[in-house]
Amino acid sequence: MDLNIRKAILHNLSSNDQNELEATIVDAIQAGEEKMLPGLGVLFELIWNQSNNEDRQEMIEALEQGVKQATSN
Template identity: 75%
Template structure:
């Protein structure tokens, strides 16, 4: 991913509060538009980098379950 894109995404949400961040995530997912995927990736990167090992393991487990559920549909 282009570093400028990452910085632009972070800059766009830098002043957002928790409700605004949640709305951003929900809107991006509900829209289903592929152009939103890089932004979600940057958000996930920020979450991952702020998480401890237990939280990372929980995310990986949730991801595994989500992949299994999505692939069975």
């Protein structure tokens, strides 16, 4: 069986507007379910690929701080 998670996620989100995309992200994070992680990963990949180096550096810094906070608790 050939399962392309990226294609499936992108297909499911292809008609979503900005509000729906935001709701998807917020719902996935609030639910905290492991099964949502691949979808969030695909969305992050899209954001990363659309970002310039300065934006990428800001994301890396935010991730670093988030990881430090999450692991210090």
